[in-house]
Amino acid sequence: MKKLSTFVNNANISRFRFYIQLLSFIVLIYGGYAYISIGQNLPTFACPYNHATAGNCFLISLQHQLHNSWQNLLGFRGIALLSAIISFLLFFILLNKAWCGYICPLGTIQDWLTSLRKRLGIRFARYEESTFRKLKKVKYVVLVWLIVAPLFIANSVFGLPRLSHDFFPPFCTICPARPVLPLFTGDTSQYFIDFSSPITLTMTALGLVIVALFLVGSFVKKRFFCLFCPMSALHYLFSRLAILRLTKEGEKCTKCGNCFRVCDVNIVEIADDVTHRNIVQDDCMMCFKCVEACPEDGCLKVSVLGLPIFVSSEEGFFHRYGPLENKEIKDA
Amino acid sequence: MPDKPMVNDRYQRMQRTASIHLKMEAKNTLQKIVEEFPNNPAQMDHFYRKARIFTGEEKFSARGRHVVATMCIHVPIELILAAGAIPYRICSGAYATDQIGAEFLPAKSCPLVKATLGTIFLHLYQYDIVPDLIVNPTTCDQKKKLAELSGELTESPFYTLEVPPTRDSEDARIYWQRVVKRFARRLENLTGTKITRRKLKGAIRQVYRAQVQYRRFFNLRKGLPVIWGKDAILVTNTYFYSDIEEWTNALEKLNGELEQRIANTDRVVSPRAPRILLTGSPSIFPNMKVPILVEQLGGIVVAEEFCSSSRLLYDTVAVDEWFLYDMLPAVADRYLKPCTCPNFTPNTDRLRKLLDHVREFTIDGVIYQAFAGCQLYEMESRLIGNALEKNGIPMLYVETDYSPDDLGQISTRIEAFIESLKTRKKKKD
Ligand code: SF4
Ligand code: SF4
Numbered sequence: 001m002k003k004l005s006t007f008v009n010n011a012n013i014s015r016f017r018f019y020i021q022l023l024s025f026i027v028l029i030y031g032g033y034a035y036i037s038i039g040q041n042l043p044t045f046a047c048p049y050n051h052a053t054a055g056n057c058f059l060i061s062l063q064h065q066l067h068n069s070w071q072n073l074l075g076f077r078g079i080a081l082l083s084a085i086i087s088f089l090l091f092f093i094l095l096n097k098a099w100c101g102y103i104c105p106l107g108t109i110q111d112w113l114t115s116l117r118k119r120l121g122i123r124f125a126r127y128e129e130s131t132f133r134k135l136k137k138v139k140y141v142v143l144v145w146l147i148v149a150p151l152f153i154a155n156s157v158f159g160l161p162r163l164s165h166d167f168f169p170p171f172c173t174i175c176p177a178r179p180v181l182p183l184f185t186g187d188t189s190q191y192f193i194d195f196s197s198p199i200t201l202t203m204t205a206l207g208l209v210i211v212a213l214f215l216v217g218s219f220v221k222k223r224f225f226c227l228f229c230p231m232s233a234l235h236y237l238f239s240r241l242a243i244l245r246l247t248k249e250g251e252k253c254t255k256c257g258n259c260f261r262v263c264d265v266n267i268v269e270i271a272d273d274v275t276h277r278n279i280v281q282d283d284c285m286m287c288f289k290c291v292e293a294c295p296e297d298g299c300l301k302v303s304v305l306g307l308p309i310f311v312s313s314e315e316g317f318f319h320r321y322g323p324l325e326n327k328e329i330k331d332a
Numbered sequence: 333m334p335d336k337p338m339v340n341d342r343y344q345r346m347q348r349t350a351s352i353h354l355k356m357e358a359k360n361t362l363q364k365i366v367e368e369f370p371n372n373p374a375q376m377d378h379f380y381r382k383a384r385i386f387t388g389e390e391k392f393s394a395r396g397r398h399v400v401a402t403m404c405i406h407v408p409i410e411l412i413l414a415a416g417a418i419p420y421r422i423c424s425g426a427y428a429t430d431q432i433g434a435e436f437l438p439a440k441s442c443p444l445v446k447a448t449l450g451t452i453f454l455h456l457y458q459y460d461i462v463p464d465l466i467v468n469p470t471t472c473d474q475k476k477k478l479a480e481l482s483g484e485l486t487e488s489p490f491y492t493l494e495v496p497p498t499r500d501s502e503d504a505r506i507y508w509q510r511v512v513k514r515f516a517r518r519l520e521n522l523t524g525t526k527i528t529r530r531k532l533k534g535a536i537r538q539v540y541r542a543q544v545q546y547r548r549f550f551n552l553r554k555g556l557p558v559i560w561g562k563d564a565i566l567v568t569n570t571y572f573y574s575d576i577e578e579w580t581n582a583l584e585k586l587n588g589e590l591e592q593r594i595a596n597t598d599r600v601v602s603p604r605a606p607r608i609l610l611t612g613s614p615s616i617f618p619n620m621k622v623p624i625l626v627e628q629l630g631g632i633v634v635a636e637e638f639c640s641s642s643r644l645l646y647d648t649v650a651v652d653e654w655f656l657y658d659m660l661p662a663v664a665d666r667y668l669k670p671c672t673c674p675n676f677t678p679n680t681d682r683l684r685k686l687l688d689h690v691r692e693f694t695i696d697g698v699i700y701q702a703f704a705g706c707q708l709y710e711m712e713s714r715l716i717g718n719a720l721e722k723n724g725i726p727m728l729y730v731e732t733d734y735s736p737d738d739l740g741q742i743s744t745r746i747e748a749f750i751e752s753l754k755t756r757k758k759k760k761d
Contacts (some may be wrong), residue, residue, distance in 0.1 A: 124656035257669035258650035293650040
């Protein structure tokens with residue numbers, strides 16, 4: 001048992017993650033061809049605009065379910081909505097935010113763009129902390145928009161006129177997954193501008209701008225889009241229910257900042273917070289690079305139902321960072 | 333030796349006398365360390381020999397490479413190695429040079445600063461070599477002014493490494509990263525060697541290997557006392573001026589021997605001896621007054637939280653993308669973020685570290701060494717003392733310096749402290 005845990009703790013989780021991401025990508029993007037259907041309410045961007053998708057993103061169901069009159073929502077539609085939420089939660093609690101780090105195809109594409117940049121030896125961009133703090137709020141605004149807009153389209157609230165149906169689906173029209181993911185099955189039909197009304201014109205044009213930003217942004221900035229992702233915001237609301245956890249034992253932390261240095265989404269708290277046990281922040285994608293980079297035994301810990309499965313260790317750190325490749329030391 | 337404005341008869345006399353004193357001092361301390369203690373590990377011989385650089389019995393050759401003298405622990409060694417130069421820390425623990433430095437500094441100055449100034453002034457470096465560059469980080473006020481004063485006294489060029497006063501803020505980090513980048517350029521100019529991606533990676537790994545052994549050494553002291561603290565302190569002291577590969581290999585051998593000792597429960601002292609954590613102003617050979625006293629009087633030093641030991645080598649560099657654009661900031665971070673030098677404020681991490689050491693090393697008592705005139709450690713002692721007391725850990729505050737005058741007085745206090753720890757320990761059992 002001890003041997004096994006040492007083996008795991010010394011492992012290169014980033015490499016493991018690369019393969020899991022690749023596998024998930026293939027299954028989610030092409031699974032439809034093999035009649036794979038994982039679920040209708042997946043907590044990740046399994047975009048149904050891609051005709052071969054192996055499941056549905058929960059956000060699209062959510063927008064559709066909410067696009068209902070109050071009466072319906074109080075009736076059987078409400079029950080459908082509730083069951084959608086429950087099925088989303090059942091998927092979500094298994095992996096917590098690791099859906100972002102390991103499964104999300106849009107996240108994977110961003111990581112591939114990062115690899116490309118690295119291969120070219122181009123340096124990455126970073127936000128200033130204050131900018132980061134401001135920008136990260138955007139995802140909550142988007143989340144509220146995608147929840148409230150369908151209701152406002154279907155209902156008149158406080159006697160206000162209803163929102164134009166041209167906004168629907170309010171998030172999908174501007175989501176980069178809709179145009180980007182179908183590309184992988186050779187479908188370019190999502191690149192268009194809809195001139196039928198000023199609203200459709202604006203939304204579709206905005207959508208295209210966002211795709212461009214997505215591609216350029218995530219080339220220069222690691223996980224550029226995740227900072228604005230409403231799915232990530234939604235995850236965070238339920239993160240505490242999940243069985244997969246990332247925890248930190250503050251007394252063991254030297255605040256060396258290694259974890260923060262390697263974090264693709266610039267989470268300062270991972271290094272500087274030495275009081276909270278549950279260290280998952282809203283932007284965290286649970287990639288566990290931080291655990292790999294932490295040289296303190298047992299300081300950062302990944303666990304399932306309280307059972308540690310991957311724990312930071314000095315030995316693991318030096319294994320991954322290299323000097324043990326040196327022969328004389330290995331023999332020692 | 334380059335021409336200095338002050339080289340005259342008097343200077344040469346001073347140099348001769350101080351050098352004789354230094355050699356005697358080193359010899360005496362070494363004799364105590366080596367001969368007055370039982371059961372020293374055989375692999376310590378290498379480190380004893382290294383310390384003989386102070387007695388003139390051991391020689392060193394820079395093998396034609398540039399020598400970059402450093403002070404404190406904020407100077408990124410990785411860069412110096414990557415530029416093909418030899419890092420060499422000149423913070424001095426010698427009373428002989430302390431007295432020389434005293435001529436130039438206010439009476440109440442810190443002995444470490446005085447001794448270092450004396451070393452620079454008289455060129456009494458451990459080797460018979462002249463540094464090509466002396467890097468002076470802006471840490472405490474006295475170290476800051478040291479550079480200006482020394483500039484008058486030596487021809488070796490100085491380089492001021494601008495250490496920020498805080499380390500938690502992003503501003504401090506970015507500022508420091510820029511300072512480190514500029515330092516890299518300076519080193520390249522000095523040696524004419526470009527710090528390339530490969531060279532820096534190699535240097536980071538070289539330090540990693542030293543750290544692997546250091547951490548192994550550090551960790552094995554958490555258990556059975558198989559090595560005296562005075563030896564452990566000497567091990568890290570010799571890192572100041574050893575070839576890093578040679579040092580690493582020697583420590584690896586020592587670690588092997590110590591692990592063997594643990595397996596054989598071959599300890600140097602009875603398990604009843606109070607386990608002491610030393611912290612505060614650093615013990616640097618030949619100033620080993622306090623650790624030697626502690627261990628002669630029945631205690632055992634199992635951990636030091638000093639800038640001459642754990643703080644020097646413990647923390648690691650983590651690079652995400654192995655290119656210069658990420659490696660340089662990574663190296664910079666390692667010297668800033670986890671550093672518990674009291675020149676930073678706030679420095680609560682030092683307290684957290686001490687409390688961690690107390691748990692991890694099953695410490696019975698803490699001895700807080702403050703050099704008279706070392707304001708920062710003197711000032712921090714109150715915060716630390718209060719917090720330790722709250723956690724039920726006895727602490728002894730010892731104000732001392734490099735002169736042998738206070739030996740009697742502090743040995744009485746240390747003895748009383750150790751006795752009280754012994755009684756406490758017995759009661760607990
Ligand atoms: S905090 Fe850790 S797990 Fe979360 S995104 Fe950053 S590196 Fe990955
Ligand atoms: S890497 Fe580990 S020890 Fe370093 S700051 Fe992060 S959690 Fe703390």
